[in-house]
Amino acid sequence: MRASCAPRADAGRLTSQLCALTPESITSRFATNFLAPALLTQAALPPLERAGGMIDVSASVGQRARPGDSVHAASEAAPELLTR
Secondary structure, eight states: OOGGGSOOTTOOHHHHHHHHOOHHHHHHHHIIIIIHHHHHHHHHHHHHHHHTOOOOOOOGGGTSOOTTOHHHHHHHHHHHHHHO
16 A cells, blocks of 8 residues: 555545555456457457447446546446547
């Protein structure tokens, strides 16, 4: 744990949630919500190009992150940005 993320009695909710993030939790979220769809889309490109395109379906959390849920929101928004 970094010194700036040491538990404090006066820490706000957002600070507490950001300090709870680990590289593993961020990597896991992005592997599920970004890497897997990106690789699936890559594998499907030839038939998609023949068919004329694709449609993105995503959760609204990618557009409107709730406090403390920014990593999840970013991982949901990333596939949309990749395929625009």
